[in-house]
Amino acid sequence: MALSVHLYPTESGMKTERNTGTKNIVLLVLPQVQLLDIAGPCDVFTSANRFMMNEDPDSGYRIHLVSGTSDKILYSSSGMPMVCSHTIYDIDFPVDTLLVGGTDLTVLDDINADIYTFLQNITTKVRRMGSVCTGAFVLAEAGLLNGKQVTTHWKFADILQKSYPELEVNVNPFFIRDQQIYTSGGVTSGMDLALALLEEDFGKPVASEVARHLVLHLHRPGIQTQFGNALPDYDMMSPFIKEVRNLLKHRLGESISIENIAEAVNMSVRNFSRVFVKESGDTPGRFLEKMRLDQAKNMLEYTDMSLDMIAAQCGFGSAMSLRRLFLKHISLSPAQYRKAFKGTE
Known part of the structure; x- marks a missing residue:
């Protein structure tokens, strides 16, 4: 049997509508x-x-x-x-x-x-x-x-x-x-x-x-x-931005330059930057930073890896850099984020 819950307007016991x-x-x-x-x-x-x-x-x-x-x-x-x-x-x-x-x-x-x-x-x-x-x-x-x-x-x-x-x-x-x-x-x-x-x-x-x-x-x-991803949902991205994201997702731990990305999609750096900003609303560098942040949040939630290992795999270089970025974007340290959002074992 289906559950039905009716929310009726509350009669709170007030004497009259004229009560100031x-x-x-x-x-x-x-x-x-x-x-x-x-x-x-x-x-x-x-x-x-x-x-x-x-x-x-x-x-x-x-x-x-x-x-x-x-x-x-x-x-x-x-x-x-x-x-x-x-x-x-x-x-x-x-x-x-x-x-x-x-x-x-x-x-x-x-x-x-x-x-x-x-x-x-x-x-x-x-x-x-x-x-x-x-x-x-x-x-x-x-x-x-x-x-x-x-x-x-x-x-x-x-x-x-x-x-x-x-x-x-x-x-x-x-x-x-x-x-x-x-x-x-x-x-x-x-x-x-x-x-x-x-x-x-x-x-x-x-x-x-x-x-x-x-x-x-x-x-x-x-x-x-704190509760959401830094980047929009994948389905909301344009085909071009999806292509760039897919190129980057397995290389987050590497040192990546805008020249590397532009070359990978057969575009000049200038044209790539112009198109990328127009379609994503972010610069390539900012987009990459958000990708790394989302990946780090995911690893904090679902793994027991150390902060140093997560920082290295996400391309932050050090746990200190990872901490700075977390505080900048979500006002929590990585350790605080893990404590708040890590699933139960």
Whole structure:
């Protein structure tokens, strides 16, 4: 029998909508939304309600799941139905904060343009607006992120930047605030953002209590890029970049010059560099550095080789050079990375 979980709008026990301390939170639900993009922030806000009820019953949140379509029942990417109280066509209450949940990028191609009009119209009426994961693509398409520094899931940051060059995409933070716009990274980063909004609204003691209850860091250490690869997925590379990558992948431990690579693909150094930067967005040297970094991360996760051996096989020369690069790119030393990400035996 299939498992069905219904996420209903939370009735948090607030006395009336007129309570000045009660803030209406809209979690905008899209077809095939990542369940945790909605459930994570929802749990943060509803947990806050429980902690504040005895101390200040006139404060807290009223959470509304609002469909980005005309249907009030939408299905998450895991197949679980989500029951919304409203749609973008019938909101009849003032909104304090609106957060757009993420979804598969292919779904965004089929979204009704009404959602962008809705967001454009409501942006002047809300105190703040934000996104979780790929929800940033929806805000960007609505033109609400122009000129702003934003983030999204590390895997899709390059796509967001190339699709909307007027944005400044920073893949490192778990969330970013730029004026009244908040964007967060991949999936669980929505909870980091919700905790930050809670701290902003009702102070650090309440936010800390909620974080402890949910077994979360109030301010998670590290950066998003700890979790991803330095290079885009292989399938996202052009045929030319794939060819270069395949030439390099078995030679990472060697001393490789741009002249070597250009000669291997029968191109002049100048032409090779021009084409490579155009198709990859990186210089050949930067691309090679990222390849070596990804290989070193893989070896730290899946082998017990010493740092000196990994450094040598990945072309870093020494463990000290390996350490410098890790700190530069992911703010962790190789030893810290291994401890955090190495699989169980």
